[in-house]
Amino acid sequence: MTAPLDATDLPEQSEVWCPPLAPLQDGGLSRPRIGIAGISIESSTFSPHISGTEAFTVRRGDDLIDYYSFLDEGRELREAAEWVPLMHARSLPGGAVDADLYVAFREEIVERIKNAGHLDALFFDIHGAMSVIGRQDAEGDLAQHVRAALGDSVLVSTSMDLHGNVSWELLESVDLITCYRMAPHEDEMNTKERAVHNLLTRLRSGNGADVRKRRPIKAWVPVPVLLPGEKTSTRIEPAKGIYDQVPPVAALDGVVDAAIWVGYAWADEPRCQAYVVVTGDDEAVIRREAERLAALYWDARDDFAFVAETATLAGGIEAAIAAGAPRPYFLSDTGDNPTAGGAGDVTWTLAQLIGSETLAEADVRLVHASIFDAGAVAQAVAAGVGGSVDLEAGARVDHNAHGPVRLAGTVYSITEGDPTAGTQAVIQVGNVFAIVTEHRKPFHHIADFAQLGLDPAEFDVIVVKIGYLEPELFEAAAGWKLALTPGGVDQDLLRLGHTHLSDGVFPFAADNASPALTAHIHRR
Numbered sequence: 190m191t192a193p194l195d196a197t198d199l200p201e202q203s204e205v206w207c208p209p210l211a212p213l214q215d216g217g218l219s220r221p222r223i224g225i226a227g228i229s230i231e232s233s234t235f236s237p238h239i240s241g242t243e244a245f246t247v248r249r250g251d252d253l254i255d256y257y258s259f260l261d262e263g264r265e266l267r268e269a270a271e272w273v274p275l276m277h278a279r280s281l282p283g284g285a286v287d288a289d290l291y292v293a294f295r296e297e298i299v300e301r302i303k304n305a306g307h308l309d310a311l312f313f314d315i316h317g318a319m320s321v322i323g324r325q326d327a328e329g330d331l332a333q334h335v336r337a338a339l340g341d342s343v344l345v346s347t348s349m350d351l352h353g354n355v356s357w358e359l360l361e362s363v364d365l366i367t368c369y370r371m372a373p374h375e376d377e378m379n380t381k382e383r384a385v386h387n388l389l390t391r392l393r394s395g396n397g398a399d400v401r402k403r404r405p406i407k408a409w410v411p412v413p414v415l416l417p418g419e420k421t422s423t424r425i426e427p428a429k430g431i432y433d434q435v436p437p438v439a440a441l442d443g444v445v446d447a448a449i450w451v452g453y454a455w456a457d458e459p460r461c462q463a464y465v466v467v468t469g470d471d472e473a474v475i476r477r478e479a480e481r482l483a484a485l486y487w488d489a490r491d492d493f494a495f496v497a498e499t500a501t502l503a504g505g506i507e508a509a510i511a512a513g514a515p516r517p518y519f520l521s522d523t524g525d526n527p528t529a530g531g532a533g534d535v536t537w538t539l540a541q542l543i544g545s546e547t548l549a550e551a552d553v554r555l556v557h558a559s560i561f562d563a564g565a566v567a568q569a570v571a572a573g574v575g576g577s578v579d580l581e582a583g584a585r586v587d588h589n590a591h592g593p594v595r596l597a598g599t600v601y602s603i604t605e606g607d608p609t610a611g612t613q614a615v616i617q618v619g620n621v622f623a624i625v626t627e628h629r630k631p632f633h634h635i636a637d638f639a640q641l642g643l644d645p646a647e648f649d650v651i652v653v654k655i656g657y658l659e660p661e662l663f664e665a666a667a668g669w670k671l672a673l674t675p676g677g678v679d680q681d682l683l684r685l686g687h688t689h690l691s692d693g694v695f696p697f698a699a700d701n702a703s704p705a706l707t708a709h710i711h712r713r
Contacts, residue, residue: 236677317353443471524676
């Protein structure tokens, strides 16, 4: 058996990196015909939001190929195959997908596969945490329909988010499977590139026409742990150390790829938990390494901690406005994070900010990003910049924690034409600058604020609907706390009320009995 490599021998995970393809072997496919398809969304079953047509960007044809930078003209992977773009639907995280829309997407993919002519392989680009109204395992269902349309002679390589779930039904319908190794997901496109590179490597191998010889063996270990992403960031231990083990495992002789899935905490489905999958040709090695990685994750279950110091909203405000607090000070409004599946229009936090006498009396300026309400934006536009408004906004979708919030103040700015948010209004209420958008939008970049006339560096406190800060905001933050606020992606998982998880999942199970963590082997 080959000993694992040290992680320092391998490229940084954040690098957009892929080794050159190995030379074409005798019997390998010199220019295989590869389809591209998938549906990608992360959806909370605890949010009343329903993800419909308006939530998705659907790509077909050249638009789909152009989405992947590693398939740019002249790149090695582009030239190594004939690419057949079928259909891909991608959405911001949100609530469960409308059932009819899901079926329409699924059937379009199936129909396009059937009409595509001969395919040697498929790049199956999914998220892994798609919930669909009335279903318990949407990706498993999608994969089974895709496999039925492709037949058994087509190789399928799957790229996923590490916050996805890997049911057995999904696993047995695909051949190669991998996921991100970083949270935040700075390696998203690199992971998709790796999935394609692995696929082409198998197709170029010298196994002749027998596709079964191209298929790796898969070692699958469910790990009964379900934690929020904010507790499993690879920026800190123990997740950092555990994920640092993944590239060395993938580099072992006899191994194609290794992956650890955290699972998705805000859906109430039996498949929601952590998973380890190691693929390769040496069954003993992949079994050993899958079980080893699974044990590392399980053994660390009590050690996972939030990526930043947590506080109640009131405690976060107190820390942010304290004398000598670093500026700008960020507070994560975690319970309604739209990029984790929150509705994005929960008003509880904004209402608390506006109603806080402590904040009102402080010599600070605070930005809240954001809530969406097309009607409120229209009223702000009608008043114009500098005009006075007295309106109610938000909680049109998720009003569980608080109803619409009253914004009685001055229109600070109006910005039109954002491709995600549409028209955006900033309404100043005392020392609170509330961002209201026409459509749901996450605020992850400095430019998201700057285009509204808001420079984060010139504000004292920035409250943003997010969990862990994305890279630009992380760099901008002089101080930061995770505010444990209510919403569809509440960080306090136990108060959400899961009832459909598998038995024994930590931290929901009462007894915490140690699982077997035995690899299940899938061969084709």
